[in-house]
Structure formats: structure tokens, C-alpha cells
Amino acid sequence: MNMTRREMLKLSVAASAAAAVGIPLTAETLTPVKNSGEIDVDRWVKGVCRFCGTGCGVYIGVKANKVVAMKGNPEAKTNFGYLCVKGSMIHKFMYHPDRLTTPLIRNQNGKLEPATWDKALDLIAKKFKDYQTRFGKNSVAYYGSGQCTTEESYTFNKLWKGGFGSNYVEGNPRLCMASAVAGYLSSIGSDEPAGTYADFESTKCLFITGSNTSEAHPILFRRIWERKRKDPSLKIIVCEPRKTKTSDIADLWLPIDPGTDLAVFHSIAYEIIKNGWHDKAYIEKLARITDGEKTFTLDEYTKHLSQFDADAVAKMTRCPAKSIRQAAEWFAKSGATMSIWCMGLNQRSRGVWANNLIHNLHLITGNFGKPGADSFSLTGQPNACGGVRETGSLSHLLPGCRLVANPAARAQVEKAWNIKDGTIDPKPGPDTVEMFAALGAENDTSKPIKAIFICTTNPAQSMPNLPKYLPNMQAGFLVVADIFPTRTTQFADVVLPAAFLYEKGGVYGCSERRSQLTEKAVNPPGQAKPDIWIAAQIAKRMGHSKLIPWNGDDSMKANELAWTDYIKVTKDTEKTLWGATYKRLKESKEGIQWPCPSENHPGTYKRYVRGMDPVFDMPGYKEKIPANASQYFYVDAKGEGKANIFMRAYAGAAETPNAEYPFFLTTGRVVEQWHTGTMTNRVPEIARAHPNAYLEIHPTDASKLGLKQGDMVEVTSRRGKNTLPVRIVEVALPGVLFIPMHDQKKERMVNFICNDAVDGASKEPEYKIAAVKITRIGGPMDVAEQYNISDVNEKFVF
Amino acid sequence: MKIVAILCFTTLLFAAAAYASGEHPMDMEKTECIICHSNKDVVSKPEVVKEWNQSRHSYTGVGCGNCHGDENNFQEKPLKNACESCHSMQVAETKGNVQCSGCHAVHTFTVHRKMR
Amino acid sequence: MLITSSVIEVNDGGFAETERYLAGLPNVEVRGISEDKRRILLIIETEDGEVLEKISAEIGKCPGVFSLLHHSFHFDEDE
Numbered sequence: 005m006n007m008t009r010r011e012m013l014k015l016s017v018a019a020s021a022a023a024a025v026g027i028p029l030t031a032e033t034l035t036p037v038k039n040s041g042e043i044d045v046d047r048w049v050k051g052v053c054r055f056c057g058t059g060c061g062v063y064i065g066v067k068a069n070k071v072v073a074m075k076g077n078p079e080a081k082t083n084f085g086y087l088c089v090k091g092s093m094i095h096k097f098m099y100h101p102d103r104l105t106t107p108l109i110r111n112q113n114g115k116l117e118p119a120t121w122d123k124a125l126d127l128i129a130k131k132f133k134d135y136q137t138r139f140g141k142n143s144v145a146y147y148g149s150g151q152c153t154t155e156e157s158y159t160f161n162k163l164w165k166g167g168f169g170s171n172y173v174e175g176n177p178r179l180c181m182a183s184a185v186a187g188y189l190s191s192i193g194s195d196e197p198a199g200t201y202a203d204f205e206s207t208k209c210l211f212i213t214g215s216n217t218s219e220a221h222p223i224l225f226r227r228i229w230e231r232k233r234k235d236p237s238l239k240i241i242v243c244e245p246r247k248t249k250t251s252d253i254a255d256l257w258l259p260i261d262p263g264t265d266l267a268v269f270h271s272i273a274y275e276i277i278k279n280g281w282h283d284k285a286y287i288e289k290l291a292r293i294t295d296g297e298k299t300f301t302l303d304e305y306t307k308h309l310s311q312f313d314a315d316a317v318a319k320m321t322r323c324p325a326k327s328i329r330q331a332a333e334w335f336a337k338s339g340a341t342m343s344i345w346c347m348g349l350n351q352r353s354r355g356v357w358a359n360n361l362i363h364n365l366h367l368i369t370g371n372f373g374k375p376g377a378d379s380f381s382l383t384g385q386p387n388a389c390g391g392v393r394e395t396g397s398l399s400h401l402l403p404g405c406r407l408v409a410n411p412a413a414r415a416q417v418e419k420a421w422n423i424k425d426g427t428i429d430p431k432p433g434p435d436t437v438e439m440f441a442a443l444g445a446e447n448d449t450s451k452p453i454k455a456i457f458i459c460t461t462n463p464a465q466s467m468p469n470l471p472k473y474l475p476n477m478q479a480g481f482l483v484v485a486d487i488f489p490t491r492t493t494q495f496a497d498v499v500l501p502a503a504f505l506y507e508k509g510g511v512y513g514c515s516e517r518r519s520q521l522t523e524k525a526v527n528p529p530g531q532a533k534p535d536i537w538i539a540a541q542i543a544k545r546m547g548h549s550k551l552i553p554w555n556g557d558d559s560m561k562a563n564e565l566a567w568t569d570y571i572k573v574t575k576d577t578e579k580t581l582w583g584a585t586y587k588r589l590k591e592s593k594e595g596i597q598w599p600c601p602s603e604n605h606p607g608t609y610k611r612y613v614r615g616m617d618p619v620f621d622m623p624g625y626k627e628k629i630p631a632n633a634s635q636y637f638y639v640d641a642k643g644e645g646k647a648n649i650f651m652r653a654y655a656g657a658a659e660t661p662n663a664e665y666p667f668f669l670t671t672g673r674v675v676e677q678w679h680t681g682t683m684t685n686r687v688p689e690i691a692r693a694h695p696n697a698y699l700e701i702h703p704t705d706a707s708k709l710g711l712k713q714g715d716m717v718e719v720t721s722r723r724g725k726n727t728l729p730v731r732i733v734e735v736a737l738p739g740v741l742f743i744p745m746h747d748q749k750k751e752r753m754v755n756f757i758c759n760d761a762v763d764g765a766s767k768e769p770e771y772k773i774a775a776v777k778i779t780r781i782g783g784p785m786d787v788a789e790q791y792n793i794s795d796v797n798e799k800f801v802f
Numbered sequence: 803m804k805i806v807a808i809l810c811f812t813t814l815l816f817a818a819a820a821y822a823s824g825e826h827p828m829d830m831e832k833t834e835c836i837i838c839h840s841n842k843d844v845v846s847k848p849e850v851v852k853e854w855n856q857s858r859h860s861y862t863g864v865g866c867g868n869c870h871g872d873e874n875n876f877q878e879k880p881l882k883n884a885c886e887s888c889h890s891m892q893v894a895e896t897k898g899n900v901q902c903s904g905c906h907a908v909h910t911f912t913v914h915r916k917m918r
Numbered sequence: 919m920l921i922t923s924s925v926i927e928v929n930d931g932g933f934a935e936t937e938r939y940l941a942g943l944p945n946v947e948v949r950g951i952s953e954d955k956r957r958i959l960l961i962i963e964t965e966d967g968e969v970l971e972k973i974s975a976e977i978g979k980c981p982g983v984f985s986l987l988h989h990s991f992h993f994d995e996d997e
Contacts, residue, residue, distance in 0.1 A: 013992060014921055014961050015899035016879065018949040021923035021989045023904040027950035027959045042893060043883040063890070073883070075890045085890055089863045092887040222862045229861065249861065675863030688874070689867025695832055788832040 043073045050077065050593070051522030052512045053091040054151070054505050055678050057383030058082055058223050059514025060091055061594070064506050064525040071095045071506055071526055079593040082201060082514065088222040089676050090684055094506075097686040102488050102794045104501035105530020116499060116796045121531065121541075124498050128457075128483050129545035135446075135454045135481070136168065143454045145172035145439055149461035150180070150385030150392050153510025154519070155566035156535040157391040158403065159552055160459065162569075163539060166421045167548040171399045171408055171433035172453065176461045177388035178398060178436040179468075182766035183350040184381040185393055185405075187359020190296070190765075191367075192647050193639030194578060195393055195405045198611040199342070199378030200516040200597065204231055207376035209239040209338030211331070211365075213258075213265060214348025214358070218249040219675040221346070221382055229253055239334045243268060243323075244348065245670060246700075246742060247735045256330055259737055262668045262773045263657030264321035266354060268328060269361035270312035270654060275332030276368060277306050282336065283370030290635055291367045292642075293649045300651055308651055322737070336369045340376030346384060347672065351771040353658040355763045360650040367649045373613045373635045383515040390513015394579055394598075395570060399433030403570060404577035408432055420573040421551065435767035437760055440467060445479040455481035457542075459535055460502065464491035464800065465680040465753055466745075468769045469723045469760035474802050485535055488682045489793045491748065494800035501532040508534035508559040511567060511589065517608070519584055520595030524560050534559040536566060575601070578619045578639060583607075612637055657773035658761035661739070665721065665775035667705070668740045671754050672772075681746035685792055695788035697747035697754065699728045699778070702736040714784030719743070721776045724756030729787055741776065749791040750802065826876040835866035854909040864888075879903070920966055921992040923949075924974075926958040932982025933958075939980040945973055 022029050045065035053060040061080020065073030074094050078085030107124035108116040119127075135143045146164050148157050157175070164173045177185075188195045204210070204227050217225040232238050232253055242251040243258035243265060251257050260268055276282050284302075287293075293300040300308075314325035335341050343366065349358040363379050371377040383389050396402040406413035414428045434442060440463065444451020467473045477495045484496035493499050509524035528534070540555035540562065549555060554565035564586040575582035583600035584607075597607035601618050610616040614634050619625050628643060629636045636645040661667055673679070676690040684690045699719055701711065711717065715730045719741070728743065728751075736742060743754040750756075759774045838844045840851040854860050859868075869884040871877050877884065885902045886893045896902065928936050933955040940946055940960070950959030964970045977986050 010919075010963075012881065012899075014947070014949075014963065016881070016901055017921055017923050017990060017992050018959065018961050019900045019904040021925070022900075022950045022959055025925055025957070025959065025989065027925070027952045027957055029900065029950045029959075030948060043886050073887065075887045078891045086862075086888045089865065089868055092868065218861065219863065226858075226862050252861075676865070688872035689865075692830075692832065692834060692867065692872060693865055786832075790832065 043075070045073060048075070049506070049523050049525035051506060051509075051525065052386065052514075052520045053087065054094055054683075055088075055090045055386060056221055057385055057388065057515045058221050059386065059512060059516070059518055059520060059595075060087055060223055061520060062087065062091060065095070066525050069526055071098055077593060080520075081594045082516070082518065083223045086223050086226060089690065090678055093687045093689065096688070097683050098504055098506070099529065100488070100686045102686065102792065103529055103532070104487060104489065104493075104499060104796070105532055106501055107531065108496075108499040108796060110497045116496070121533070124500060125538075125541050125545060128498055129542055131455060131481055132542070133546060139452065139454055141168050141170045142172045142433065143452060144168070144170070145174070145433075145443070145453050145456045146459070147436070147439065147456055147461065147463065148173070148175040148392065148397055148459045150175065150177045150383075150388030152387065152391050152460045152535060153505070153508075153563065154387060154391040154395060154513060154570065155510050155563040156459070156539065157387075157397040158395040158570045159536055159539045159554070159566050160457075161395055161397040161403070162421065163543050163548055163552055165402070165408075165428055166417075166423050167543060167546070167551050169427050169429055171429050171431065172439065173397055173433060174399050174436045174439050175392045175397050176436070176463070176466065177385065177392045178767060179351070179466065179769060179771070180347060180384045181350060181381075181388045181393065182398075182435075182768040183352065183355025183763050184359055184383075186356045186763075186766040187363065188381070190356065190648060191360050191363035191650060193637050193641060194611075196389060196517055197378060197380045197515070198372060199380060200518075200609055201227065202609060203342050203376050203378050203380065204228055207238065207338075207340050207342040209241070209334050209341040211241045211243070211335060211341060211343040212250060212254075212345070213243040213343070213362070214345040214350070215382055216244070216246070216248040216250050216672060217344065217346075217382070218252075220384070220673055222675050224382070225250065239338060241331050241334060243331075245668070245737055245740050247737065256327060256334070258323045258327050258331060260323050261321045262670055262740060263352070263354075263660065264323075265349070266358055266361060266652070266654050266656075267312055267317045267320055268323055269358070269365065270309055271314050271317040271328045272332045272335060273361070273364055273368060274306070274309035274312050275314060275329050276336045276365070277302070277309065279332070279336075281333065282368045286370030287368060287649070290372075290637065290646055291649050292644070292646050293651055295651045305649065305651055312654070335365060335371075340374060341366070341369065341371045342376060343379045344382050346382040348772055350381075350768060352768075352773065353761045353763055353770040354655050355768050355770075356765045357650075357652045357655070360652055363647070364649045367647055372647075373610065381515070386514065387512040389515060389517065390511060390519050394513060394574075399435060399439075402428070404574040404579050406577070417573060423551070435762070437467075437762055437767060437769060440473040440476055443476040443480040448479065451476065451479070453480065455483070457483045457485075458492055459485045462486070462490045462492045462680045462682060464495055465748065465755060467760070468755050468758035468771050470753065470755045470802070471724050472760065474800075485538055486682075487532070488686070489796045489798075490680065490682050491753075491793065491800055493796060494793065494798065499796065500538055501528075501530060502538075503528035503532045503534045503559070507532070508536070508563075510536075510563050517597045518595045519581060519589065519598070521586070521589035521592075523590065534562070536562050576622070576624055578622075578625065580622070658770050659722070659759050659773065659775045661775045665777045667776050667778065669719065669721070669757060669774045669776040670740060670742050670772050671745050671758060672742065673746065674744050677744065677746035679746065681748055682792070685746060685748065685790065691790035694744070694746065695790040696749065697726070697728055697744050697752040698731040699726075700731050700733050700736050700742035701778075702738045702740070703732050703734065704738045705736075705741075706730065706732045709778060709780060711780055712783075715780055716782045716785050718779045718781055719757060719776050720779070721757040721759070721774045723759070726754060726757055727751040727781065729784060741778075747791065748793055749789060750800070752787075824871070824875055824877065826873045830873045835870070839866075850909050857909055857911045859909075859911060919993070920964050920970060922962045922964070922970060923989045924960045924962055925987050925989055926960060926977070927984040927987075928956050928958065929982055929984045932984070934982075936980055936982035939982065940977070943973065943976060945969075946977070
């Protein structure tokens with residue numbers, strides 16, 4: 005036993021005794037002594053959590069050039085110093101022995117072999133150039149991630165759209181946030197929320213739907229729960245197809261059959277207007293009622309809504325009419341209502357409509373533009389907002405979330421990038437599902453995309469309807485940059501070892517429009533490199549070093565150059581970050597919320613409100629905003645400053661239960677595991693808590709099928725199947741099953757089952773609803789495998 | 803009058819060799835902590851799981867592993883570094899070597915343990 | 919190795935004498951003093967229970983000490 009440990013023991017024993025007998029410890033005991041149990045680091049480096057869209061501020065503890073601890077940043081305005089189980093354990097997987105540390109090239113025998121960076125990059129450039137020459141500029145695509153830094157996404161986007169002239173740029177936010185984006189664009193005119201998390205602390209009524217906030221955004225849930233604890237008068241309404249822990253704090257619980265929530269939202273709107281609880285003045289001044297083409301009167305809208313009377317809706321879904329009416333009254337009369345939602349509304353074949361209907365409720369009740377009132381879409385990933393949506397790294401977008409189809413936007417970006425007029429293609433590229441459908445082998449004329457660069461995401465596990473897309477990934481030329489072997493690296497022709505966030509630094513922009521900078525804390529292991537360096541090296545080899553000049557080895561310098569380039573392009577847009585210089589972001593403990601047009605601007609709490617939103621005074625906008633307008637939706641396509649109350653129809657899910665597939669299946673995350681589990685499942689504490697995926701089922705359903713706890717079942721959809729142990733829980737609703745998405749084991753990868761039917765407008769797939777059947781195959785088996793793909797040459801036989 | 807009395811009060815703490823090296827005293831295999839620790843036939847204080855379930859930690863997914871580690875880095879009585887990741891301000895204000903659990907009763911984590 | 923936490927009850931006016939006496943004993947550390955100076959919290963570090971008994975007896979010889987009560991024992995092995 006060394007002195008340090010002995011001293012710690014004595015101190016611990018003394019403290020215990022002191023507390024028990026009520027004797028204060030002496031000054032010598034109280035004098036801070038090293039190794040008193042506080043985390044021992046050389047320094048703490050400011051940054052952001054790697055995981056969800058909350059954007060928790062962190063400090064990264066570095067000792068002897070390794071990350072050894074994490075702690076929350078108490079001055080961060082998102083989390084106030086708290087972290088969830090995932091964020092607090094990041095250091096526990098950073099140095100896992102499975103880390104990719106050398107480039108790998110697949111040889112003739114199908115084995116991945118170590119290679120130098122030069123060899124790997126030269127091969128990539130050669131293949132890309134070859135494909136572009138033989139098959140056209142759009143034969144080489146990029147698929148990025150809401151987990152790349154903003155600087156990285158911006159760089160890849162610039163290279164593809166400004167260098168190759170190709171809009172074949174997509175990212176995994178297509179699979180999670182596209183419906184929210186399209187919802188904001190169609191309802192409000194501009195992407196991303198008007199308000200911020202601060203509205204939690206002043207709202208009087210919180211409507212939570214399509215979100216298991218307690219597990220998917222636990223630190224925001226904590227914030228909500230604290231508010232409820234301090235102010236029990238806050239009304240919380242939860243509308244969900246599973247009775248998760250989130251509903252524990254609900255004053256009103258609205259259960260729904262999956263896909264029928266649109267009817268409930270319509271019904272709430274009808275009740276509000278029928279009872280005269282709507283805000284007539286607000287509707288008249290700041291909204292129009294439209295179906296996207298024509299406008300309608302309030303009477304016409306009310307007549308349309310009358311089919312969604314609460315009693316009628318209660319017959320089509322399990323939500324009681326009384327509850328719908330109560331929800332409507334609270335929503336309308338609270339004085340300040342806030343709604344939050346996430347994948348439950350977005351990952352749907354009618355995701356855009358679902359988003360529109362929530363915005364409708366806020367518009368008809370005037371719940372915008374004041375503290376505590378907002379329709380706030382929770383973002384799933386840490387940088388879907390900042391990195392992909394705001395930089396325009398999707399196939400139809402340009403930086404500032406503008407459209408490639410817009411000639412003025414193209415001209416402005418071409419000028420800012422100093423490239424030839426007409427370089428940017430006006431035709432949008434394919435969405436993600438289309439992209440992976442079009443990917444294939446050189447000699448397959450039906451597959452126009454021959455190569456794809458996949459960065460910081462795992463589509464071979466996360467794409468829905470895997471049986472359809474896995475053969476394409478196997479056939480195409482895949483370049484994959486990641487930190488661990490994954491299902492996707494199993495198909496890669498070139499694997500590039502990537503630096504982790506704290507090994508390179510960069511900006512993440514979270515759900516509430518807040519950009520926060522992570523400083524580089526440590527060097528990456530082995531030969532791993534930052535994605536921005538990889539992008540710049542490919543650009544250099546393909547003749548685009550002028551476009552992407554930030555190709556040095558210092559990742560923070562490269563980041564700063566890329567960031568400065570980006571904010572220059574968007575400086576005159578309503579998403580401006582021109583005032584968020586890198587210097588400011590480095591100094592700030594809390595990040596900066598756009599719009600932020602100048603260095604002395606503090607950032608924006610609430611958009612569309614004069615005095616709070618600097619866009620009211622920005623050239624290009626101020627001329628069009630009436631001087632007496634205190635609120636104005638300045639991105640209204642019609643130039644009237646109005647938002648759109650969408651008169652949508654009703655449609656359920658693309659696939660609903662029938663005799664053959666009698667159950668609804670929904671999917672999602674658990675609090676301990678992130679996405680496909682490649683990081684979190686390598687933390688022993690987390691892997692122990694969730695060693696495998698399972699099927700959650702209601703006791704009534706289990707009993708009808710003769711299932712006991714832990715029995716093994718096959719869950720089958722029209723697309724594929726899983727073999728899983730059963731978990732019988734009261735939180736499930738009868739007829740609705742749940743499988744978490746984090747298991748890397750093929751038999752338990754839920755995306756073999758999930759539906760790739762997409763929303764017609766957003767092209768986001770309906771992960772949340774599939775129809776399945778269950779077959780019992782035996783009693784309990786030990787499947788607590790804590791399975792990770794460790795061997796890069798392990799084959800994916802599907 | 804001098805009375806020297808040696809009495810054993812509460813908590814006779816036997817630390818086996820396993821504790822000394824940061825290993826859980828028995829092989830955990832792949833079992834979740836709460837399976838054994840809620841079973842009175844296996845552990846002496848199964849009520850800790852119930853206590854934890856009543857705490858704020860259980861609401862936000864702060865489970866056993868957060869504070870106690872896993873099999874190979876097990877901490878029977880976590881020091882304040884376990885609390886520091888989320889409560890860094892409070893830990894910084896804690897006087898010297900007093901541990902958080904000295905005053906904040908595990909596992910319910912009410913604000914203050916009853917002081918005599 | 920045995921680490922023991924113990925509480926001494928002090929006779930009226932006996933605090934100063936007890937404090938001086940304890941300072942002269944090996945293996946004994948004063949870790950807490952009550953506000954009324956009637957009780958002292960000690961940490962005693964010994965190889966085993968036999969040595970603890972000897973030290974306890976020594977403490978008992980101090981005129982200022984009314985009683986010595988052990989609160990908890992922590993057994994450990996050297997690494």
C-alpha cells in the first residue's frame with residue numbers, strides 16, 4: 005500500500021467517523037492534501053460533449069498527455085455542469101485497444117492491410133478521379149455526419165460542391181432531422197428553433213411528444229424536472245406510444261397508437277379553435293392558413309379540422325377524448341407554452357406534416373416570440389445543426405441553409421469561394437436513401453454512384469432496411485473514416501484512422517443554435533488524423549488546394565481557417581455567425597447563439613422579435629421589415645412576414661399491423677448507449693448495463709403468446725428479422741413493441757427490420773414504425789455478449 | 803476516573819485483498835450489479851437498490867458503474883472524484899479531504915445526512 | 919494493517935493535558951476536536967489488534983482521558 009492510498013483511507017475513515025459522531029475535523033485534516041480523492045489532472049481543457057444534441061459543456065481532464073477524466077462545465081448555459089452517464093465516461097473508450105491507428109487498404113484477397121497515409125490517399129484520389137472521368141462527377145459521393153465538426157463538414161461540402169461541382173453530398177441528419185428542417189422551412193420559413201433552452205425555465209406548459217427525453221436528452225430532462233420541482237404549477241403533457249420514464253413527470257399522459265399522433269394534434273387544434281381559445285389577432289397579423297398553394301380562412305380551416313373532433317379521434321387511437329380536450333385547454337390557456345419533440349415525429353413517413361402540426365398549435369395560440377413559448381425541435385446529434393444543416397452539407401443545400409436551386413444563393417457562394425460562375429450544380433443530388441440505393445459496382449450500369457466517402461457514421465448498421473442497402477455498400481468503392489472498426493469498415497476498400505473530437509478540436513452547434521468550441525486536448529493515437537486534414541489532403545491530390553488551403557498538420561489552425569472561411573460565406577444571412585470569431589469561441593465559456601452579426605453582439609436568445617433578433621437591423625432584411633413590426637417572420641417566401649398554418653390532411657404510418665404482422669414495432673435509444681454502440685459499448689460499465697438488444701413487450705401481449713421473461717423470439721418484418729430475448733415491461737403499450745438500436749450483433753441489429761419508406765418532402769425514413777410478427781423459438785439464452793467488432797477483417801455475412 | 807473501554811461500534815469493515823487492488827470481491831461474470839445487489843440472499847444490504855431508485859441519479863441514468871466502476875476498477879466506497887464529473891463546483895468547495903458521502907447519504911443522496 | 923477511528927471523552931479541564939499526551943504517542947493522529955473541547959476524534963494506525971490494545975492502554979493512562987471508545991475498524995493488506 006503506498007502512502008497516497010493509506011492517507012486516503014485514513015482520511016475517509018476519519019470523515020465517516022466525524023460525520024457520525026458530530027465532531028468537526030481539524031484544520032490539518034481540512035487542509036487540502038493532494039490525492040484527497042479529487043481528480044488528478046495536469047490541466048482541464050474546455051470542450052463539448054461528444055454525444056447528443058443537448059450540447060453539454062465539458063472540461064476534458066488531461067494527465068501525461070492522455071485524457072483521464074471528464075467533468076461538466078458549470079458555466080455552460082446548456083447543462084450547468086451536469087453530465088449524463090455517456091459524457092462522463094468518454095475517456096473510458098478513447099484508448100480502447102480496438103482504436104484504428106493506421107490506414108488500411110483492402111488487398112486482392114479481401115483482407116485489410118496496413119498502409120501508409122500517402123499510399124491510402126493516393127489510391128483514394130486516383131480512384132475518385134478515375135470514376136469521375138469515366139462515370140461523371142456525380143459518381144463519387146460523400147456521406148457525412150452530424151457528429152463531424154462544423155469545420156470538417158464545411159470542408160467536405162466545399163470540396164464536393166465547389167471543387168467537383170457535385171451535389172452528391174449527404175449526411176446522416178437526413179435520417180434524423182430532415183423532417184424537422186422541412187417542417188421549419190415550410191411552417192416558419194427558416195430552419196431551427198426561434199427560442200432556446202432558457203424557455204424551459206419560463207414556460208407554463210410543456211408539451212413533450214415524439215421524445216423519450218429522459219433517455220435521449222437526459223440533461224435537458226433534468227432541467228425540466230428541476231423546473232417542475234421548483235414550480236409544480238408547470239403543466240407537462242406527454243404524448244407517446246411508450247410510457248417511458250419521461251411520462252413519470254407528466255400531469256397529462258396522451259397514449260397513442262404509432263402514427264396516429266397527427267390526428268391528436270389536429271384534434272387539439274380543433275378543440276382550441278372550437279372553444280375560442282385561439283389568438284385571433286396573432287393569426288391575422290403573423291400567420292396565414294395554407295395548404296402550400298392556396299390560402300384559407302379560419303372558418304375553412306376550422307371546417308377542415310372538424311373531422312378531428314376528440315370523440316372521433318379517440319376511436320382511431322387509444323388516446324381518450326377527455327385527455328385531448330384537457331391538453332388543448334392547457335396548451336392554449338397557459339400563457340406560455342413550449343413544445344419539444346425529436347425522432348418520434350421526425351423519423352416518419354409523415355414527419356414533415358407532424359412538425360407542421362406542432363408549429364400550427366403554436367401559431368394559432370400565439371405561442372411564439374415570448375419567454376417560455378416556442379415550438380422547439382430537439383436535435384439528436386451533437387452537430388447536425390451546426391455542422392450539416394447550417395453549413396448546407398446536404399444534397400439540396402448551400403452554406404446558410406440556402407438552396408442549390410436558388411440562383412442568387414449559388415452566385416453568392418461562388419463569389420465567396422472565388423470559383424467560376426456556374427460551378428455549383430443547380431440540380432439537387434439524391435437524398436441518403438436514394439444515394440445508397442444508387443451505389444454499386446463499376447460494371448453495374450443500374451448504379452450510377454461508384455464510390456463513396458463515409459465519415460464519422462455507420463450506415464451499414466444505421467440505414468433502415470439493411471437487406472436492401474448492404475449489397476450496394478459491399479459492391480461500391482468505400483472509403484471509411486472512423487475511430488473503431490464498425491459494420492461499415494467491414495465493407496470498406498480503404499479505412500482511414502480518424503482522430504477523436506478531443507484529439508483534434510472543432511466547433512459543434514447544438515439544438516439551441518449555440519456554437520461551442522472544443523479545444524484540442526491531446527494528440528490522436530498512432531497515425532490517426534483529423535478528418536479536416538484528410539479532406540484537405542484529398543483536395544490537394546485532386547487539384548483543389550486553392551479551394552481548401554488549410555492542409556497543414558496543426559488541426560486547430562486548420563479548423564480556424566475553415567471556420568473563418570465559413571462564417572464569411574454566411575455573414576449576410578439570417579444564420580450569420582460573423583461575430584463568432586474563433587478567438588471569441590475560444591474565450592467563451594458558453595458559446596455563441598446565431599444570429600450573431602458582429603463581434604460585440606452577444607448572440608440571440610429569441611428570433612423574429614425586434615430588439616432580440618439582430619436580423620431586424622441587418623442590410624437585406626431591415627429594408628423589408630415594417631418599422632412598426634415587433635414580431636416578423638422575415639424569411640416568409642411571400643414577403644409578408646407571416647408564418648404558415650398548414651392545412652394538412654391525415655395519414656397514418658406507411659406500414660401498419662395486419663393479420664400477418666400484427667404488432668407495431670418502434671425503435672430508439674437507451675440512456676447509456678449512443679447510436680450503434682461503437683463507442684459506448686466499449687465502456688465496461690455501460691456494456692454491463694446493456695450487453696445486448698432485446699424486445700420490449702407488454703405483459704398482456706407476452707401472455708397471449710406464451711412468453712416468459714427472457715424467452716428467445718424471432719421478430720420478423722417484410723424486410724428481415726432479429727433474434728432477441730424478450731423483456732416484459734409495463735412501460736410498453738399493448739400491441740407496441742420496442743427494440744433499442746445499439747447492438748452490433750447481426751442477429752440483433754434492428755435495422756434489418758426497419759422500414760425505409762420516406763417522407764415525400766424530407767426523404768427521411770420511417771424508422772419509428774414497422775409492422776412485425778413474433779415467433780417464440782425457445783427459453784432464455786445467454787446473449788449478454790457485449791459484442792463489439794474488434795477485428796477489422798471480421799467478415800460481415802448478411 | 804479513567805475508564806478505558808474498547809467497544810466495537812458499527813461498521814466493522816473487513817477489506818479483503820480484492821478490495822485493495824480495486825477488484826470486485828467476486829466474479830461478476832456478465833451480471834448487472836442490481837441483480838445481485840437487490841437479492842437479500844446474496845448481499846447484506848439489498849435496500850441500496852431501492853434507495854438508488856428513489857434518488858435523482860436513477861432518473862437520469864446515473865447508475866452503479868458511474869460511481870463504483872466495473873469489475874476491474876471497482877470502488878466499494880467511491881471518493882469525490884466520482885462526484886466531480888457532474889458536481890465539480892460542489893466538490894471544489896468541499897473542505898479538504900471530506901468525502902461527499904460523508905454528508906450526502908448514499909444511495910438516496912438527499913441533501914444532508916442527519917447530523918448528530 | 920489496522921486503521922481505527924476512536925473517540926476520546928475528556929475529563930473537565932483535561933483537554934490541554936490530553937492533547938499534549940497524545941502528541942507523544944506514535945501511531946495516533948488527532949483528526950477532530952469538538953467545539954466544547956470535550957471530545958477528540960483519533961485515527962490509530964497499527965499492525966494488528968494486539969498493538970491497538972497496547973496503545974489503547976497507553977491512552978487510558980493519561981489523566982485527562984475519561985474514556986476511549988473505538989468507532990470503526992478498517993482491516994487492510996499491504997500491496
